[in-house]
Amino acid sequence: MKKQTLLTLVLSIGMLIGGTNSANAQFGKLLKNAVKKNKSSSSKKGKTKGKSFSEFNSESDELGLTGEYTVLVGNQRIGLRFVKLKDGALANKLEMYVDSKENSYYTWELKEKYLRKHQLKYFTGSKSSAVEIAEGVMAEMKVSHEGRKVTNVYARDKAEFETWDIETAQAKVDMISMTIDSEEVTSNKAKLEKISAAYKNNKGKVVFAESYRWLSKREQTAHDPMVDEKVFRSKLMLGANIGYKPFFEMPLAVSHPGAWFNITYEIAGHKTDREALRKSSTFYAKNIPQMDKSIDLKGFYFFYGKAALDDRIVDYAFLELLRLAQNDFTSGKTYDLKVTVWAYKDGQNIDSVATGTLQLEYKPKPTQTKYKLFDPKYGWIPKIEGWLDE
Amino acid sequence: MRSFITFIVTLFLSFSSSAQENQNKILANYTSGKYGVYKVEKVSYNKYKMVPVKKQWPIEFTKSGNDISNVLVKRSGILDENFIPDVPGHPAYFSYSTYRLSFVDGLGVYYSWNGKGHATTKYVFVKAGSSLKLKYEELNTKVANYAKSVFKGQTSARANVKEKKIELAEADRKANSLQGKQVSKIELILVNKPSKIAHFGDAINYGIVATLKDGSLLKTISLGGKLPWSDFKLQHKGCSNTIDKVQIDEDAKGLIQDRITLSVVSKYHPTLKAQKYINTTNDLDFQVARNGFYGANRHNATNTTVFGRSQRGGNGHDLTIKVEKVKHKQLGTALLKVEVYDATDKIIVGRYKIKPTTQISIYSLGGAGQSGSDGSSSSSPHGDKGGAGGAGGNVTIIKDSSVSTLNITVNNNGGNGGSGGKRYNINGNNGQKGNTGSKGISKTITQSVSLNF
Numbered sequence: 025m026k027k028q029t030l031l032t033l034v035l036s037i038g039m040l041i042g043g044t045n046s047a048n049a050q051f052g053k054l055l056k057n058a059v060k061k062n063k064s065s066s067s068k069k070g071k072t073k074g075k076s077f078s079e080f081n082s083e084s085d086e087l088g089l090t091g092e093y094t095v096l097v098g099n100q101r102i103g104l105r106f107v108k109l110k111d112g113a114l115a116n117k118l119e120m121y122v123d124s125k126e127n128s129y130y131t132w133e134l135k136e137k138y139l140r141k142h143q144l145k146y147f148t149g150s151k152s153s154a155v156e157i158a159e160g161v162m163a164e165m166k167v168s169h170e171g172r173k174v175t176n177v178y179a180r181d182k183a184e185f186e187t188w189d190i191e192t193a194q195a196k197v198d199m200i201s202m203t204i205d206s207e208e209v210t211s212n213k214a215k216l217e218k219i220s221a222a223y224k225n226n227k228g229k230v231v232f233a234e235s236y237r238w239l240s241k242r243e244q245t246a247h248d249p250m251v252d253e254k255v256f257r258s259k260l261m262l263g264a265n266i267g268y269k270p271f272f273e274m275p276l277a278v279s280h281p282g283a284w285f286n287i288t289y290e291i292a293g294h295k296t297d298r299e300a301l302r303k304s305s306t307f308y309a310k311n312i313p314q315m316d317k318s319i320d321l322k323g324f325y326f327f328y329g330k331a332a333l334d335d336r337i338v339d340y341a342f343l344e345l346l347r348l349a350q351n352d353f354t355s356g357k358t359y360d361l362k363v364t365v366w367a368y369k370d371g372q373n374i375d376s377v378a379t380g381t382l383q384l385e386y387k388p389k390p391t392q393t394k395y396k397l398f399d400p401k402y403g404w405i406p407k408i409e410g411w412l413d414e
Numbered sequence: 415m416r417s418f419i420t421f422i423v424t425l426f427l428s429f430s431s432s433a434q435e436n437q438n439k440i441l442a443n444y445t446s447g448k449y450g451v452y453k454v455e456k457v458s459y460n461k462y463k464m465v466p467v468k469k470q471w472p473i474e475f476t477k478s479g480n481d482i483s484n485v486l487v488k489r490s491g492i493l494d495e496n497f498i499p500d501v502p503g504h505p506a507y508f509s510y511s512t513y514r515l516s517f518v519d520g521l522g523v524y525y526s527w528n529g530k531g532h533a534t535t536k537y538v539f540v541k542a543g544s545s546l547k548l549k550y551e552e553l554n555t556k557v558a559n560y561a562k563s564v565f566k567g568q569t570s571a572r573a574n575v576k577e578k579k580i581e582l583a584e585a586d587r588k589a590n591s592l593q594g595k596q597v598s599k600i601e602l603i604l605v606n607k608p609s610k611i612a613h614f615g616d617a618i619n620y621g622i623v624a625t626l627k628d629g630s631l632l633k634t635i636s637l638g639g640k641l642p643w644s645d646f647k648l649q650h651k652g653c654s655n656t657i658d659k660v661q662i663d664e665d666a667k668g669l670i671q672d673r674i675t676l677s678v679v680s681k682y683h684p685t686l687k688a689q690k691y692i693n694t695t696n697d698l699d700f701q702v703a704r705n706g707f708y709g710a711n712r713h714n715a716t717n718t719t720v721f722g723r724s725q726r727g728g729n730g731h732d733l734t735i736k737v738e739k740v741k742h743k744q745l746g747t748a749l750l751k752v753e754v755y756d757a758t759d760k761i762i763v764g765r766y767k768i769k770p771t772t773q774i775s776i777y778s779l780g781g782a783g784q785s786g787s788d789g790s791s792s793s794s795p796h797g798d799k800g801g802a803g804g805a806g807g808n809v810t811i812i813k814d815s816s817v818s819t820l821n822i823t824v825n826n827n828g829g830n831g832g833s834g835g836k837r838y839n840i841n842g843n844n845g846q847k848g849n850t851g852s853k854g855i856s857k858t859i860t861q862s863v864s865l866n867f
Contacts, residue, residue, distance in 0.1 A: 158492075186468065186469070187491070187492060191453065192489060192490045192492075195495070198511065199493065225619065229658070254616060258656040258660065258661045281509075281511055282509060282511075314530070358655070370500060370506075370565055372572060375579075381656060383654050383656060389761050391759060391761060392761075401717075402717075
């Protein structure tokens with residue numbers, strides 16, 4: 025207990041002299057100046073700093089948020105006031121007061137959609153967001169593409185901090201995020217289906233093109249996968265470049281949390297599996313990376329098209345498939361290449377999330393399939409055999 | 415040293431005693447109630463320790479037979495987190511969101527897993543009256559080793575889960591399949607029909623509708639149903655032989671009847687067939703490119719060793735284009751058969767059927783020359799001259815006397831010369847631009863042509 029008090033004191037002093045750590049970084053930015061101004065007013069250990077805003081408690085508002093709060097990281101008193109109307113116009117703002125009872129220090133705006141749909145008192149601002157996680161308890165968050173990270177907790181009653189530490193608040197915010205995100209995923213999907221025929225017509229499928237470049241998204245912000253159905257191919261020459269792109273019913277992070285992607289290739293009775301190959305040799309472990317990029321796990325499709333074969337990029341699992349099937353290929357014949365994208369977890373393919381079949385024709389001219397696959401110097405099969413021999 | 419050996423031995427014994435036991439067996443000794451909690455606290459960079467949490471957290475175990483079907487962790491006593499088993503018959507862990515929970519050697523470890531065999535502990539639960547003796551790193555190792563060892567024992571349980579999934583999928587397939595059902599007819603339905611049915615045209619999306627004897631309809635997924643494609647044998651002609659969508663053949667050899675034929679046969683009712691003919695429109699403009707390579711690619715393109723920069727661009731390929739007039743076999747309208755032969759590579763590039771007004775743009779441009787090297791030192795301050803552009807290919811069009819209208823444009827200019835290298839300093843001169851390649855010769859000859867496709 026003594027140790028804990030001492031630790032609290034050390035941390036408090038750390039705050040007072042302006043030092044920041046990862047937990048208080050966000051709030052520290054907001055309150056840094058205010059804390060400096062007020063540091064002379066409270067120097068005793070454990071005592072809440074800052075002006076009293078107790079008169080805020082007598083005010084009432086539509087959301088029941090106005091009142092005096094204590095801030096967990098910083099042990100600072102602040103005032104929060106929900107403003108429904110300002111100058112006769114609808115404002116729906118949450119104002120934070122730190123060093124003045126008249127002038128607000130920071131303002132968040134109510135996310136009306138979340139209140140309407142999920143009864144959430146959720147506010148957004150330029151530097152942070154805030155949400156009520158229990159009656160009289162607010163969590164301040166930093167929102168980025170990685171999610172919502174709780175940086176501080178405000179409570180009307182300091183005793184609430186016994187329950188609502190940063191981690192517990194984070195767990196609650198994660199639950200809230202699940203609700204919000206699952207609804208947003210559904211609306212994003214509907215939006216995507218409206219703007220992209222390529223997605224709408226190919227959910228759950230793998231589409232193919234003459235190069236992965238035709239299937240790569242170019243901007244990170246837009247929903248649109250930015251691919252034109254005109255480039256999709258259902259038949260290509262065996263040995264030629266192949267790019268493909270899977271479209272998913274739901275992002276993998278939603279449909280299979282904790283899983284990542286695996287891909288299997290099948291042709292002429294042969295099959296290769298990226299994850300199985302990764303475990304089979306150091307060569308494949310080195311050359312077949314795990315497919316767990318956040319941008320793909322959270323998307324309705326792979327951000328970049330995937331190359332099975334291309335001039336400078338290959339999927340070694342596809343090369344291995346060609347190596348295995350080389351003796352079964354006959355000039356003039358056409359073969360079905362089946363590509364399946366799997367949700368993979370704990371060493372198992374759990375569910376197929378997209379699949380597609382491409383016809384590959386063994387073209388008879390010496391400069392066509394034979395050259396691409398079997399040329400002793402430039403053919404893919406001698407190349408993979410050479411690498412494996414090394 | 416002694417304590418280290420003791421630790422290793424203890425660790426080994428603890429694994430050997432619990433490694434084979436799955437969570438169902440371990441949790442047989444657990445009851446719902448309040449558990450002591452330890453959480454991770456950062457000490458310094460990359461150093462963490464476990465510290466006790468004041469409040470105990472309630473944990474509830476739900477059983478289904480002998481198996482644990484759910485573990486409810488009431489975080490701080492207020493937030494419900496429902497953990498479910500990874501493999502119901504033989505669980506290694508229970509999962510909630512991206513977190514996992516495994517009970518091992520009297521400890522409930524709440525952790526995250528990075529998929530590469532590493533666990534990161536977040537909380538540890540201990541029975542009332544017990545305390546945590548292990549350090550943060552030891553906990554991570556313990557739970558990771560435990561999980562990995564149970565994964566190995568999950569083979570048959572996973573196989574059961576897989577089997578059940580397969581059974582469900584098979585039941586779903588059968589419910590939607592024509593297998594064992596009385597079917598009156600099957601039909602091919604086009605989801606879209608592009609306005610231009612021609613080489614390089616848009617794909618045609620289609621599906622199958624089966625009408626059962628009782629009047630109900632089964633549709634393939636492309637038409638919003640679940641009728642499996644595996645119920646059918648595809649026998650398409652003039653296009654790719656693929657489900658959902660087909661693409662018109664790029665080689666006119668497959669379009670003998672000037673139409674594509676979509677044809678499917680039921681595997682379970684071989685007398686049930688559906689066919690759909692779609693006439694080609696042959697009116698999509700396209701281009702054929704057989705250009706010379708860029709000078710910088712000379713090494714790869716010619717498979718020869720090259721020295722230095724300023725490489726000459728490759729020549730455009732010499733092409734012979736034969737054209738014969740025929741009639742559309744379905745519509746009787748005029749069509750042209752066109753064969754493009756690459757005399758440089760000695761291969762037939764393409765065989766097409768087009769309307770006389772359909773434009774084919776032929777490109778046989780000379781490749782651009784490589785830029786010259788920059789001056790590299792005061793002793794060689796001059797930039798090199800850029801490589802010469804390759805010559806344009808010679809294009810000969812041989813048309814049958816029956817061909818009166820032909821819309822082939824030939825682009826066979828020589829390639830641009832590469833830019834000159836920059837001088838090194840004021841004493842040097844910038845290199846000259848390389849010479850432009852000469853334009854190829856284009857000619858049209860009228861003589862009897864007979865193309866056998």
